[in-house]
Every structure is written in structure tokens, then in C-alpha cells.
Amino acid sequence: MSMLKPALSLPSDQIPGKQSDQPQVTQPATRRGREGSPWTGLWAVVTKDMADHLTSTRMRILEILIVLTAAGTVYAAMQTLRTTVSEDPFLFLKLFTTARDPLPAFVSFLSFLVPLIAIALTFDAVNGEFNQRTLSRVLAQPIYRDALLMGKFLASFFTLTLVLTAIWLLIIGLGILGLGLPPNGEEVVRAFTFLIATIFYGGIWLALALVFSTVFRQPATAALASIAVWLFFIIFWGIVADVVAQVIRPITIGMPQELLAQAELAQTLARFSPNTLYVEAMMGLLHPAVRSFGFVLPSELQGAMLGAPLPLDQSLLLIWPQITGLIAGTLLLFALCYTLFQRQEIRA
Amino acid sequence: MDNKWVIETQDLTKRYGNFTAVDSLNLTLNKGEVFGLLGPNGAGKTTTILMLLGLTERTSGRVQVLGFDPARQPLQVKARVGYLPDQIGFYDDLTARENLSYIAKLNGIPRVEARQRIDSLLARVGLSDVVNKVVGAFSRGMRQRLGVAEVLLKEPQVIIMDEPTLGLDPEAARQFLAMIREMKHEGITIMLSSHLLHQVQAVCDRVGLFQKGRMVLEGPVSELAQKVLGGGYQLHLEVNGQPAPIERALLNLTDVTDVTHAGNRFTVKARRDLRADAARAAIQAGGNLLALDVDAPSLDEIYTQYFQEVEHVHA
């Protein structure tokens, strides 16, 4: 038996709801019977970890990167916007979405940069404590593991929120200076909801890297695994969704219903990728003219002038599932991480 | 719930799959006692310690630490028990003070109070000069001392240390043992595991010898010596005179098991401390007693002898 046998070797009496197979257990130590708040010490962990994040070189580099990206793309967007008609009622939103050769729009950068920042924040959260041999010392203090893990997650989440909000304010500020007019109320609401969506899009990758940092003892392995998942969703998931849809809903006689069924299945599958959810939320929020992500049937188009912007509440309704999807994904991954961490041997 | 014992275990057992790491352990510690856990690698010492702290779930049995159950009331236990792990690590990019401040916050110690305690503790362990240095630049001994300061920070009633003198130089180890005696003096109950038997013997009131998950011997060193060595005292005498009658006289004493001599130096093995009887016997046999000394039984001998016997039985 290996001395270094890692995680997940606790007896079955720790798995909630599963009966222990050892009859002589006098006090089955279930977590339900614990005393004291699981959140004792949470804020101590959050403040320490946030301070670590904000002073780390790793974050400095990423902050510089994202500030340069924001400044560059917004400047380029403004150049473009100045040359076109300024009749557009949503000029401010165009700051985020206008691309100008050779630069893509800021939002396209964001869908790359946010996962990168999120992964960089948590890929060594748990295994880093293991490797520094601080975990047993910290857990010997009067706190539960819950507080440590939650604290680490919240510290990363708040750091991400801080960085993204700062960028968001920077863009708004640049816009007011460059375009010479403040955003209208609807633009602020749309842009703010977009910020929320971006934060939870990051939340998913934070939680994913946290899971890997619990599973893998080596931070490098955890980082690579997180990046592999990210690349998989960015590059391959769309292809996988199409292929699976073709297999499950083959087109045999070429009926329009068949075509539609296949395309709808492919789209549903694609939505399992956080990238798809994020891009759809972004489209719905920043392009008010977007009225649907599916296939618009001619009947649905009647009465709706193509190209006319959707009212704010309609847009919010449209992207509501996407935002809840992002939040649910974050929570699910965190719950997974929580279960894994609770059952882990803390001995190094 | 009786609070007579500071630590009490009943049939405490830990299994990893089919492997039993700790097997039906019954152990009690009195207030103010220093208890040593001994035993070969993999005997279950660390596992026992982790169960006492609620850091590992037991498979079966009962544990009470200061009247609390570590599995159900871990916060109560951990607020009162200091733990120095075998491989002690700090946040390398934080200073000594910052590392301790974090621990103080986790213990809910108010800021001002924490600052005072940290200053006085760092002075006490001799780290006043490096309070604001990052721990990454600390030597092994400095980390160990910082570990002691951290353990004392919460003003514990019990301290549990896993191989605390591992890697310390002799002087540092001596200082460390002095510190343990000081803590005992303050009424703190201490449990420590170690492979350095003479150090254990120097500070521990009682020791427990672990083997393959069971505590096979337990008691004060002198009692164990009686059990394992049948005594184990060695007297050294320097006597001028006829060696043969002196040797005979010494051998005739009760509780003497063996006498050897080289010139005028005699070595007597005995079950008890026989200094007075040996001196009388040597003088009555016509010798001039020049020097007399006794070696108390050493834990080293007990340990070696015990495991040799066990191997013998198994062979």
C-alpha cells in the first residue's frame, strides 16, 4: 500500500445517506451532527486570500494585459464610430462590440481573457496549501473546511469582480471622454447586466480550476487540465454538438422538420458550453436588435420589424436562461469541489 | 461526561480499507502530563494524533478531548488544543508576524490583543529580530520556533506535537525541550511523538510504545524498564583491593544480575538502584571505594530490547 495514497480514502460512514457497513461504530461521525457555524473564520480566509491575489505578480500581469486590451479595442472602436453616423441610440454599447481591423472587438477578447484570469486565480488554491504544508496547520484552527474552501472561492470571485468592474468603469469613462456624451439609462442597465454575465462566466472557470486544484496535487497539472477543458469548449464543442445532433436526428428524407429538429438539438447541446451561454448573453444584451437565438420562423417575424431594437425587458427575458445557466454552472462546480474537499485526507 | 482526563480514548480504531492503522487504542492523559508516543514508522502515531484533533474521522471507538468529542465538536477542541504537525509549513511570502496574525484571526483573537501576544511570543521563542522578515528565508529551526509560537498563540490547554525536534541541531533541540518543560510548568498537557528516544526520556512523564497500530507498552520509563529489561540499572564502581572477593560480594547481593570488571573498575547490572548496598558490600570485602555511579535505564535500551524480543518471537 502506497504511503502517498491521496484523496478519497475515508470510510463510507462519511458519505451522507450511506449506511456504514461497520456495525461496531458507536458514534458515526456524520457531518450533520457537528456543532458550531461552518462559516467561522470565513472572513479571515477571504481577506487573506484577496490580499494575496491583489499583490501577486500573476495578477499584475493579467491586469496589465486586460487594461491594455480594453484601452486598445475601445480606442479602435471609437475611431470607427466617429466615422459612421452617430444616429445610433446605442452608441455606448458599440464600444464593447465594434471591431476594427486588425483588432477584434473587446467582447471577443473578454471571452478569452476572463477564463484565463479565472483559472489563474484558483488553479493552485487548494493544492498550493497542501504543497506549502500549511493546510493541516490552518485546519487545526477552530474553523471548518467549509470556511476555508468557501473563503478561497469568494476571495477569487471578489478579485475577479473587482478587476472586471474596474475595466467596465474604465471603458465607460473612456467612452464619455471620447464620444463626448454620457450613456443613457438603458445602455447602463444593459452594460451592467453584461458585467454580471461576464463575472459569472468567470465564476464557472474559477470553480472548475478550484475542482482541479482539489483533485490534482500538482498546480501545473491543475492548470493544464483547466486549460484543456477551456480549449475543448472553445474549439471542439461546437463540432461535437453538430456530430452528435447528426447521429441522433439524422436527415433521412430532407423534410424541413427534420432539418429544424437537428439544428435545435445541435443548439441545445452547444449550450452546455459556458462559452455559448456567454456569447448568447452578450449578443442579447449588447445588440438590442437580436430577438432570438433560434431559428426564426416567418410567423414569428410578423409584426416585428426586422432590425428594430428589442425593448430592454424583452432583451433581459431573452438572455435570462443564459445568465441562470452561468450561475447554476458556477454553483454546481463549487458543490462538486466542496464534496471532494470534505472527503480528502489532509495529511500531506 | 467525566472531565477527569484531558484526553481519553476508548477502543479508538482507524481503518483505511482493510488496513488497520490504529487498533482499539485505549489511552488517557492527565492534566499537566507530558506523554510521549513512540514506535516505528507507520505504527499509527500520526493517525492517532489526527483523530484526536478531528482532522481525520475515526472508524470506531470513542474520543474525548477536554470533555469534547473531536468529531462532533471540532471547533471546541481546536480552540483549546494546539497542534504542531510533523511537516510544518508557513506562507513563504508572508512575514513571521503576518503568518501569526492570520492564525490569530482564524482563532477570533481581537486585533490589539493578537498584536501583543504575537510580539511577546516571538520574543519568547527568540525570533524578535526577524518579526518582519518573510518566512521563505527562515531556516528549519526558525520555522520550528515559529511553529511553537503559533501553537501558543491561542493559549491552549493541550499541545500535541508530531516529531517536533526533527531536524533541529542539538542546541536548538535542548532549547526546545526546555520550552516543553516550561509549558508543562504552566499547566499545559502535552503529547508528543518522536523517534529521538533520549529526548523523549528527558521530558516525558509517561510514554506509549506503538506497534502496528496497537499500543503495546505504556507507562513511566522506570516501569517499562522493569517490565522489559527486568530493571536495567548499571552501577559503575571504582574499588582498590582484591578483585575476586569484591566481585563475589557484589554478585551475592539480591537483584544483581551480572558483574564484570576491568582492573579496579566494576560494572554491576541490577534490577534496582543498588548504590548503597554495593558500596557497603565493596567495603566489607576489604576494598577502598573510590567512585560510585549509576546509569538509570535508558529508553533506548528498552526500545531496542522490546523490538528484539518481538522479532525473536516472530522468527
Ligand SMILES: Nc1ncnc2c1ncn2[C@@H]1O[C@H](COP(=O)(O)OP(=O)(O)OP(=O)(O)O)[C@@H](O)[C@H]1O
Ligand atoms: N490516507 C491513507 N490511506 C491509507 N493508508 C494510510 C493513509 N494514511 C496513513 N496510512 C497508513 O497508516 C499507517 C499509520 O501511519 P502513521 O502516519 O500514523 O504512522 P506514524 O506512526 O506516524 O509513522 P511515522 O513514524 O513514519 O511518522 C501507515 O502504515 C500508513 O501507510
Ligand SMILES: [Mg+2]
Ligand atoms: Mg508520523
